[in-house]
Amino acid sequence: MADRPRRRIPEATVSRLPVYLRLLNELADAETHHVSSEQLAELGGVNAAKVRKDLSYLGTYGVRGVGYEVRYLVYQIERELGLNHDWPVVIVGAGNLGQALSGYGGFGQKGFPVAGVVDVDPSKIGSVIGGVRVRHIDELPQIVASRSVAIGVVAVPATGAQDAADRLVKAGVTSILNFAPAVIAVPRGINVRKVDLALELQILSYHEQSRSTTLRAVPGSGKSASA
Amino acid sequence: MADRPRRRIPEATVSRLPVYLRLLNELADAETHHVSSEQLAELGGVNAAKVRKDLSYLGTYGVRGVGYEVRYLVYQIERELGLNHDWPVVIVGAGNLGQALSGYGGFGQKGFPVAGVVDVDPSKIGSVIGGVRVRHIDELPQIVASRSVAIGVVAVPATGAQDAADRLVKAGVTSILNFAPAVIAVPRGINVRKVDLALELQILSYHEQSRSTTLRAVPGSGKSASA
């Protein structure tokens, strides 16, 4: 109540807060009441100083000599991340991925209920996936407006990604989670994050590649024994 | 052939090379033969100087006054990322996600054929998904050894993620793509990347949250008009 955390939180910290939150929730489930930055760092696989600096952006919630109170910290992180209320999402694309996401369920449990699923393909309209009826993409504006949807999920093939993003933005969505293997252009002020399987695999490929180049500079034989 | 690109490529650059590669392949499909850093930057939504610096780590492949030759650059990036040969992957977890990943198909087309899918659950063993028979997780070492698998995919619930990672590492895998919403600990030298839906949504939630805090410090009404 005392100090308003009116500081700007660095992007790198924002992307770690959900990790801490998850760990803290696990600790809370295990009836652990206090945790030190050292312990959290161990669990999260990061540096303890980083944990402290990250948490310090939220406010002064630790106690010297003691650590952090788990439940209180959970509360503060949730508040800071805006997780103290639901964020309905709309999914564009009712293909394999859209269906999987909608049917997943864990979505709604985590505070991101599926407000709607839309598709361009008439043959998909009307089918029910994950308890939600698939509607035509032209209904996007109504869905977004009526349920105050701020977050849209792009789950269409790469070729349709930009169109999906354009429609989401036009409908009033201001954050987009893009699963399509494509770069999407959006107006300033719109947040985009991507989840890109091929990209991640290619990054791992690079590391494997450089591993073999480093360990043995012998081309040809791709065999490598275990260390 | 002339200059060996024996420089260490910064991690930030590595994670952008797959993006450039995709854009370049699209350009190649469109019969575009040359591209400037400016154009690539435009397509990728990044700064042109960044594109040039990124590409310069690969070698001196541009031509001043002209730009980069698309197909040649594709070749060089693929070589650098180790995409000039296949990287078979093994998927741990034959649940919804494991099935979706295995059945996806785009996996193999992109140079990451599914060498095997394993699960602990006996009831899942033997079923065929994406043309691959699900085997018991104890067969992991044989699968990894016989197919020289370097990359493992963790597609199990959070509670089983660490065990899955441990087994993959023990079997000889040196890179892991983790889809489970959990931090996994691995020995030094093992590469881990994560794909975390909840985390991404929570990051977007933060930005939406701070948007509403910034624009109108009025709590209660969550209505916001379009710009």
Add this chain to the structure above:
DNA sequence: CATTGTGAAGCGTTTCACAGCC
């Protein structure tokens, strides 16, 4: 006295600005 919160140093990444080159 264990542990936080944080200046300051260190390090990696981004961007600028322009020399170099085709």
Add this chain to the structure above:
DNA sequence: GGCTGTGAAACGCTTCACAATG
């Protein structure tokens, strides 16, 4: 003339190290 390649500056993030403190 146009565009690359790259030093150097600017920036942000990470880590150190330690004073502050319950």
